[in-house]
Amino acid sequence: MDKSLRKTILAGNWKMNKTRPEAKALIEGIKPLAENADCEVVICVPFTNLETAVEMTKGTNIKVGAENVHFEKSGAFTGEISADMLTEIGVEYVIIGHSERRQYFGETDETVNKRTKAALAAGLKPIVCVGELLWERECGITEEVVARQIKLDLFNISAEDVKKTVIAYEPVWAIGTGKVATSEQAEEVCKLIRDTLAKLYSQDVANAVTIQYGGSMNPANCEELLAQYDVDGGLIGGASLKADQFGVLIAAASK
Numbered sequence: 001m002d003k004s005l006r007k008t009i010l011a012g013n014w015k016m017n018k019t020r021p022e023a024k025a026l027i028e029g030i031k032p033l034a035e036n037a038d039c040e041v042v043i044c045v046p047f048t049n050l051e052t053a054v055e056m057t058k059g060t061n062i063k064v065g066a067e068n069v070h071f072e073k074s075g076a077f078t079g080e081i082s083a084d085m086l087t088e089i090g091v092e093y094v095i096i097g098h099s100e101r102r103q104y105f106g107e108t109d110e111t112v113n114k115r116t117k118a119a120l121a122a123g124l125k126p127i128v129c130v131g132e133l134l135w136e137r138e139c140g141i142t143e144e145v146v147a148r149q150i151k152l153d154l155f156n157i158s159a160e161d162v163k164k165t166v167i168a169y170e171p172v173w174a175i176g177t178g179k180v181a182t183s184e185q186a187e188e189v190c191k192l193i194r195d196t197l198a199k200l201y202s203q204d205v206a207n208a209v210t211i212q213y214g215g216s217m218n219p220a221n222c223e224e225l226l227a228q229y230d231v232d233g234g235l236i237g238g239a240s241l242k243a244d245q246f247g248v249l250i251a252a253a254s255k
């Protein structure tokens with residue numbers, strides 16, 4: 001099988017970090033490091049930094065993503081942002097269903113599915129996050145949990161649209177904890193995700209979908225994780241906030 005059937009995508013998830021001046025400095029730092037990247041480089045930034053990021057990355061190969069999107073087109077949803085609002089300012093990607101959204105903001109597979117459909121309908125590329133809790137891994141139900149999330153989160157999404165969707169496997173116990181999944185664990189679950197996609201759609205569709213690993217990926221462990229057959233890049237939190245570290249990851253993903 002051929003890994004070049006799909007794009008390697010390295011995406012930074014800045015979470016609730018960086019004021020505008022701080023964001024400008026970080027983007028200036030990333031730009032030269034991304035110049036010769038042989039992978040797609042995405043920075044997912046807080047809403048207040050989106051316009052700045054889009055402006056500053058014009059003419060570069062860095063793409064900009066948001067960290068969430070609402071599923072309705074408009075209306076009385078105080079504090080929410082629609083997909084059209086994002087595309088209108090030039091945003092191309094959006095993270096959906098991050099475990100922090102599921103854990104702290106009541107996000108469910110149903111709302112993840114609705115947000116994913118809304119993003120696709122507006123022409124955004126969703127990065128849909130799935131992954132098991134530590135307790136679920138210890139109980140030996142990782143496969144069931146992740147396959148269930150994939151089925152629910154992608155419910156009624158066409159094969160054409162699923163090819164535009166990025167899946168990020170992020171074991172919840174590895175996010176921001178410094179506890180990284182071994183490359184075998186990452187490959188095992190990313191392969192399970194691809195097999196689930198093959199059952200739901202077809203092997204051809206499954207082969208075309210980018211599946212990232214996320215959770216404490218850093219300059220020391222990225223090479224081994226990114227070398228796995230079913231790992232097509234990463235979703236990076238902490239290490240995306242420092243240009244030099246993110247640069248090492250971009251270089252590793254370009255190999």
Ligand code: PGA
Nearest residue numbers: 175176215216236237238
């Ligand atoms: P981390 O975050 O790299 O800081 O573990 C990853 C993520 O939450 O996407």
